[in-house]
Amino acid sequence: SDNTGTVQLAVIPGDGIGQEVTPEALKVLEAVDSGVKFEQTHYDLGAENYLRTKEVLPPTVLAEIRQHDAILLGAVGGKPNDPDLPPGILERGLLLKLRFELDHYVNLRPSRLFPGTASPLADPGDVDFVVVREGTEGPYTGNGGALRVGTPHEVATEVSVNTAFGVERVVRDAFARAERRPRKHLTLVHKTNVLVNAGSVWWRLFEAVAAEHPDVTTDYMHIDAAMIHMTVNPSRFDVIVTDNLFGDIITDLAAAITGGIGLAASGNVNPDRTAPSMFEPVHGSAPDIAGQQVADPTAAILSTSLLLDHLGHADAAAAVEAAVLADLSDRRPGTTRRTSEIGDAIAARL
Amino acid sequence: SDNTGTVQLAVIPGDGIGQEVTPEALKVLEAVDSGVKFEQTHYDLGAENYLRTKEVLPPTVLAEIRQHDAILLGAVGGKPNDPDLPPGILERGLLLKLRFELDHYVNLRPSRLFPGTASPLADPGDVDFVVVREGTEGPYTGNGGALRVGTPHEVATEVSVNTAFGVERVVRDAFARAERRPRKHLTLVHKTNVLVNAGSVWWRLFEAVAAEHPDVTTDYMHIDAAMIHMTVNPSRFDVIVTDNLFGDIITDLAAAITGGIGLAASGNVNPDRTAPSMFEPVHGSAPDIAGQQVADPTAAILSTSLLLDHLGHADAAAAVEAAVLADLSDRRPGTTRRTSEIGDAIAARL
Ligand SMILES: CC(C)[C@H](C(=O)O)[C@@H](O)C(=O)O
Ligand SMILES: CC(C)[C@H](C(=O)O)[C@@H](O)C(=O)O
Numbered sequence: 001s002d003n004t005g006t007v008q009l010a011v012i013p014g015d016g017i018g019q020e021v022t023p024e025a026l027k028v029l030e031a032v033d034s035g036v037k038f039e040q041t042h043y044d045l046g047a048e049n050y051l052r053t054k055e056v057l058p059p060t061v062l063a064e065i066r067q068h069d070a071i072l073l074g075a076v077g078g079k080p081n082d083p084d085l086p087p088g089i090l091e092r093g094l095l096l097k098l099r100f101e102l103d104h105y106v107n108l109r110p111s112r113l114f115p116g117t118a119s120p121l122a123d124p125g126d127v128d129f130v131v132v133r134e135g136t137e138g139p140y141t142g143n144g145g146a147l148r149v150g151t152p153h154e155v156a157t158e159v160s161v162n163t164a165f166g167v168e169r170v171v172r173d174a175f176a177r178a179e180r181r182p183r184k185h186l187t188l189v190h191k192t193n194v195l196v197n198a199g200s201v202w203w204r205l206f207e208a209v210a211a212e213h214p215d216v217t218t219d220y221m222h223i224d225a226a227m228i229h230m231t232v233n234p235s236r237f238d239v240i241v242t243d244n245l246f247g248d249i250i251t252d253l254a255a256a257i258t259g260g261i262g263l264a265a266s267g268n269v270n271p272d273r274t275a276p277s278m279f280e281p282v283h284g285s286a287p288d289i290a291g292q293q294v295a296d297p298t299a300a301i302l303s304t305s306l307l308l309d310h311l312g313h314a315d316a317a318a319a320v321e322a323a324v325l326a327d328l329s330d331r332r333p334g335t336t337r338r339t340s341e342i343g344d345a346i347a348a349r350l
Numbered sequence: 351s352d353n354t355g356t357v358q359l360a361v362i363p364g365d366g367i368g369q370e371v372t373p374e375a376l377k378v379l380e381a382v383d384s385g386v387k388f389e390q391t392h393y394d395l396g397a398e399n400y401l402r403t404k405e406v407l408p409p410t411v412l413a414e415i416r417q418h419d420a421i422l423l424g425a426v427g428g429k430p431n432d433p434d435l436p437p438g439i440l441e442r443g444l445l446l447k448l449r450f451e452l453d454h455y456v457n458l459r460p461s462r463l464f465p466g467t468a469s470p471l472a473d474p475g476d477v478d479f480v481v482v483r484e485g486t487e488g489p490y491t492g493n494g495g496a497l498r499v500g501t502p503h504e505v506a507t508e509v510s511v512n513t514a515f516g517v518e519r520v521v522r523d524a525f526a527r528a529e530r531r532p533r534k535h536l537t538l539v540h541k542t543n544v545l546v547n548a549g550s551v552w553w554r555l556f557e558a559v560a561a562e563h564p565d566v567t568t569d570y571m572h573i574d575a576a577m578i579h580m581t582v583n584p585s586r587f588d589v590i591v592t593d594n595l596f597g598d599i600i601t602d603l604a605a606a607i608t609g610g611i612g613l614a615a616s617g618n619v620n621p622d623r624t625a626p627s628m629f630e631p632v633h634g635s636a637p638d639i640a641g642q643q644v645a646d647p648t649a650a651i652l653s654t655s656l657l658l659d660h661l662g663h664a665d666a667a668a669a670v671e672a673a674v675l676a677d678l679s680d681r682r683p684g685t686t687r688r689t690s691e692i693g694d695a696i697a698a699r700l
């Protein structure tokens with residue numbers, strides 16, 4: 001955002017319900033009193049665009065997007081097993097491409113069981129934690145390959161790449177976030193007993209940065225054990241730091257136990273601000289329910305709260321969150337509202 | 351087992367509660383009428399043995415174990431972060447070494463919510479599925495390495511290795527198991543949209559083997575989406591086939607939602623019988639509660655049911671399971687029994 005209070009916002013509604021929830025998020029962003037004006041540029045990217053143009057993310061479009069202050073993304077992804085959509089082409093060519101190119105090394109995913117929201121857990125307790133998922137390394141680098149493809153002798157590899165540089169910066173970010181929270185507790189989740197190479201660089205840097213933060217208490221959990229703690233006692237977590245793949249897995253579980261991915265927001269953050277950060281709901285494009293105005297736009301709306309906070313508008317971020325909270329506590333089981341009605345209701349509270 | 355009805359059983363109680371639950375499993379194996387005699391050889395392996403001898407699994411011991419008909423394992427693992435135990439040394443040098451050397455390519459993990467057992471889920475439904483976890487490939491191969499270790503320029507890699515040979519055989523096993531179950535449904539869990547090399551060999555062979563099994567219905571789920579289904583509607587699963595790491599993660603979640611790892615049994619199976627299969631509870635050595643006779647031996651006991659079944663004694667296997675079921679339905683909240691009391695009670699029912 002510049003001195004005149006204008007934010008250049010790149011908007012990528014994407015596919016399926018992404019096209020339905022994004023307008024609601026924008027509605028809320030317009031309604032909230034943030035003191036800034038959002039100048040939007042819409043980009044038509046995703047499965048539909050690919051099927052039409054055979055292009056995923058042209059370099060010129062990436063260069064344009066890079067000039068913005070922030071990105072709001074709906075969801076990308078076509079119909080499952082569409083023969084015209086090579087597997088992974090959108091994920092790796094668009095979503096992950098943006099995360100990697102714009103150096104979104106902090107993939108921020110807060111999980112909170114809002115009052116009035118149902119959890120599949122019988123006794124969830126007071127759940128309020130945030131996962132700091134590494135966003136630019138690990139098994140997501142696209143390293144690896146395949147030999148003798150399609151034959152009985154095929155060998156396919158996936159290489160998880162972990163650098164001291166990449167691990168230290170995300171661990172530092174997680175400690176800083178833990179330090180700003182009342183409980184000041186940070187849990188490292190990994191699988192150090194099996195993935196010993198990656199595990200040892202994570203472990204070493206976690207310990208090193210911990211020594212600089214004596215006020216933050218820490219613990220370590222294997223990813224498999226974390227599954228158990230997340231279902232049996234999720235209120236024990238405050239901040240979790242983990243790698244890209246473990247973070248992908250644990251944040252969907254976290255979303256599930258706090259009311260579902262209809263409510264889970266995320267920020268792909270570049271804390272060094274060398275490129276725009278990107279905010280998106282955790283959910284996908286859900287082609288099965290697309291176009292019916294039945295998708296819940298709450299996750300997309302909560303993502304604008306993370307966006308506002310990242311841009312330095314903490315009050316506006318809090319106001320969006322409060323409006324969502326109020327709307328959630330007013331929801332009555334058995335009543336359903338259309339996507340746009342939920343957006344209207346939340347915007348009206350601002 | 352030979353013609354005279356003798357089974358040569360290698361017993362590795364291991365560490366911590368492994369030493370407490372294994373005698374109870376053996377008690378039950380003695381009590382059940384299987385028509386065979388178990389000749390036990392005990393092997394002192396694990397953290398304690400390593401700290402004493404600095405040896406993990408001497409080649410001569412491995413060669414001896416290989417001569418047995420089956421292996422019963424308690425749990426291995428020392429105190430967390432014991433400076434005398436290099437990270438992963440037991441996991442990779444003993445547990446995974448046995449799984450890989452003895453070609454345990456089917457890591458079988460049934461999950462069933464037994465009547466009377468509490469689940470952390472409010473409404474779990476009728477949960478009864480089995481995970482066929484690949485056991486000899488994926489990110490568990492120990493491939494990968496590290497460069498400039500301990501410096502700010504460290505690069506550490508973990509290589510997931512997936513072969514058509516390895517994937518096809520475990521997928522075939524899973525289809526065969528699905529075919530023997532009433533619902534005949536098989537779910538492939540992977541992350542094909544990101545791990546495209548590994549994903550495509552899994553996908554291709556899953557589809558190819560599916561074509562040979564028109565009676566088995568199939569579906570596919572990303573590992574992150576599986577987290578949600580597992581907590582929101584676990585009764586939808588019948589058989590799941592997945593890779594080594596995803597299987598590790600999902601089976602702990604499966605155990606959590608079906609009453610905890612105190613009840614989760616597993617078999618590391620070599621279906622080709624070129625080497626002994628190994629049966630073990632999913633839980634670890636739990637050093638924090640070891641030596642107090644408070645561990646639940648049920649998972650270890652249920653593992654003997656898998657062992658009996660693998661050796662062809664289906665009736666005895668069913669009898670052990672029935673005894674456990676009866677014991678579980680008689681458990682009263684608030685009452686606690688010692689490890690050996692639970693073993694006695696289950697053995698007494700046989
Ligand atoms: C769509 C997919 C590539 C993505 C990921 O794995 O990161 C999604 O699951 C997420 O969590 O944002
Ligand atoms: C102890 C560890 C190496 C092991 C694994 O990761 O396979 C355990 O978690 C399991 O699931 O049996």
